[in-house]
Amino acid sequence: MNKNKTLWGLVLMISFVLLLAACAPEREGAEEAANDDNGSDESQGNEESGQTDKPEELVVWINDEDIAQDVSAQMFDKYTEETGIEVKFERVALPDQVQELSLAGPTGDGPDLFFQPQDSLGNIVAQGLAMPIEYTDEEKAAFTDVAMDAFTYDGEIYGAPVAIETYFAYYNKSLMDSAPETIDDVFTMSQELTDASQDQYGFLVSPEFYYLYSFMNAYGGYVFGETDGVYDPTDIGLDNEGSIEGLKKYKEFIDAGLLPKTLTVDVLDGLFKEGKVGMVISGPWNMPIYKEALGDDLATAPLPMMNGEVAPSFVGVKSWLVSYYSENQEWAADLAKFMTNNENSQLYFDVTGELPPRPEILDAVEDSIYAGYTEQVPNGTLMPNIPEMSPVWDMDVAIELINNGSDVESAVKDTVQSIKDNIATMGTSE
Structure with missing residues (x-):
């Protein structure tokens, strides 16, 4: 009888180990990222979302500005180092991205992520060009309400907010x-x-x-x-x-x-x-x-x-959006969240001078050169x-x-x- 109990216990133990292995995240370094003090905890791993196999490459359309390329390239390198996924970026002018995506997406030549201001969101959703991004309450709370509202359409959030801007x-x-x-x-x-x-x-x-x-x-x-x-x-x-x-x-x-x-x-x-x-x-x-x-x-x-x-x-908010035509939508969303976490949002601000819609960063701005910017935002009207x-x-x-x-x-x-x-x-x- 004791022998049977021992054998049965061994079977249960092996089954439990196999179950844990099956549930383990595929993304390398996800556990370390979750504990990163720099804010990269918001870059989501595979364990909660059931992501598909890790792709070798993600394609991102960035705005055709040198400064946008410089800061994006730094983020992409960090993401590759953390995940092993190469990020290929293509420079496409902001006003042209929506039309080009509608043509390139169905043929498989489009990006996984693209970049747009919120006034184009309705047109993007109407054409079926983007997918919603899932956020936890904690993730949403890291952004200003204005930023989340700007990319909310029919109750779904479509963007990972990069910058809030006005003139x-x-x-x-x-x-x-x-x-x-x-x-x-x-x-x-x-x-x-x-x-x-x-x-x-x-x-x-x-x-x-x-x-x-x-x-x-x-x-x-x-x-x-x-x-x-x-x-x-x-x-x-x-x-x-x-x-x-x-x-x-x-x-x-x-x-x-x-x-x-x-x-x-x-x-x-x-x-x-x-x-x-x-x-x-x-x-x-x-x-x-x-x-x-x-x-x-x-x-x-x-x-x-x-x-x-x-x-x-x-007042406008610029965000990363996940292409409907992407074959790696969950990893694309992961990259979008990574680029808009606290650490990378601070990097974006340091390089471009554009304010990320994250209260933690906004409240820390002390340079008087930003006075007109920060004082004008509350007087703005969302497009x-x-x-x-x-x-x-x-x-x-x-x-x-x-x-x-x-x-x-x-x-x-x-x-x-x-x-x-x-x-x-x-x-x-x-």
Whole structure:
């Protein structure tokens, strides 16, 4: 009888050992990563998700900027060292990635991960190009609510947030002691500093809807009506009285010759770096570039007050997304979480100057050069992430018409009607 008990116990022990072996994670170093003090614990292993066999390679589409390549390459090398998975990256311009994925994905030539701002999310989901990413409550809590909300669509989270960005004021302290507080102060300052014949200006802002939305929103304009976080694409406020009033305020600069009628971002950046402009409106992507050019003369501030309050700005969140066509979706999500853990988010901030939407990092920023950035974010408005946002960028047409002398009200109303027609067409084609 004792012999039978011993034999039965031996069988149970062997079965238990085999069971443990079957459940063991395939990813090498997962246990060490889970205990990493640098935050890489958020890079998920195989044990909880039931991931498929570890791939030899993952393909990632990054933005076609040198600085994006530099910081991404560092992260990819660390991921390869930890997992043994090679990461191949391809530079694809941000505006082109969605269209190219829709073509390359079905043929197997697309990426496992790609990179996008949240205003394109609705279009991405509508085309079936991305897969949701599963997060634990602890993982979600490591990001700001705004970042999670930005990439939430129909209750699913589709992105691993990399950076939260908005635009704000940069100014040259060799030309002014402090940034003008109101838009009327900006106008006065511009009159004093502008000499268009010498390419010298007091104030420059790119004539694009993205930036000029601040003028519109400050006076009561809005993109879509919103209730409890749900956008109503039939309620468009881009041609209301507030939007028109705000763009008339902008046109005052054009009519007075204080802003050039044609201006590109490259020209704006070049003139500011040369010290020929007192103040410009731009975003964190220019922080290291402007700092290199102007050194200690560079300072930042929130947008000037309009209509009695700090002017609002579009707030965007950029994230990594997992391609629907990836054959390694769970490992792609693993890489996305790895690149946005605390350690790598800090690296991204150190290299690019763009703030990751992680409270632990945001609360630790002490450099005064970021004051305008951090003060502007709470005054921002998230760009809508529904598919109907795509036609809204045609507001650039209205701005071009205004710059060329068209009546503000007619230019805005005609353009918004065209946007409404395009949105209606989207609805009938579904």
